[in-house]
Amino acid sequence: MDGTATAAGGTTTTTATTAANQVGTDGGGDVDIDVEIGECVRLGGTMDAATISEASCGSADSNYRVIAKAEKNAQCPSDADQVYYEESALGRELGALCLDIDWVIGGCMSVPDGGDDEPQRVDCADTHVPGVERAVDLIEGATDVEQCTEGGFVYSEREFVVCTEQVRPL
Structure with missing residues (x-):
């Protein structure tokens, strides 16, 4: 499975202090990385060859917080900062992580x-x-x-x- 990072149509977001409405639900889907909603990741690479790994929220390695999971990237909130999704070899979406920038107040x-x-x-x-x-x-x-x-x-x-x-x- 290849990961694809797609910029969402929104702006940018928060962390360390999380808004009540920021975190969504687990809408299914399956990606290779095992992270839960509220945990953070390091997303890099390119749109067609994204790299993703677990990272401690607020750490130097973290750049996004997982705010929801979905079966397809289009099911993420429209104002999410970024979407990471994986596809099968046939191009069918298998799952998506909805992401917001891992802001830390004062950071x-x-x-x-x-x-x-x-x-x-x-x-x-x-x-x-x-x-x-x-x-x-x-x-x-x-x-x-x-x-x-x-x-x-x-x-x-x-x-x-x-x-x-x-x-x-x-």
Whole structure:
């Protein structure tokens, strides 16, 4: 089975402090990695040749939190940050992991703008990394970034916002 990482149509998300609406359900499906909802992973590689491994949430290795499981990637929340799914040799989807960025309040992530790059946890003081955002708050029941001081990532389907401050632009 080959894994495929597909960017979802949403924005970006949270961790360490998890919104009540952030975590979904186990809708079935089967992928080779054995992770539960709420656990974290390290997703890398490319869209056609994704790599995925277990990682401790909030660690330097973790870049996504599993927020739901599904039989097909289209069953993930529309505002999930990323979807990892596996297909049979005949191209039939076998299962999907719905993923949000593993934000840690006070921690920094390098958040790429499109392409095959995945977010990476970084030291907030590292001046060599572009596109760095520091998570500063999580607001439940919100559907717009206006409640944040500087900016953030909106999850309108699940109604929460991760407020961030830009440490370094892209």
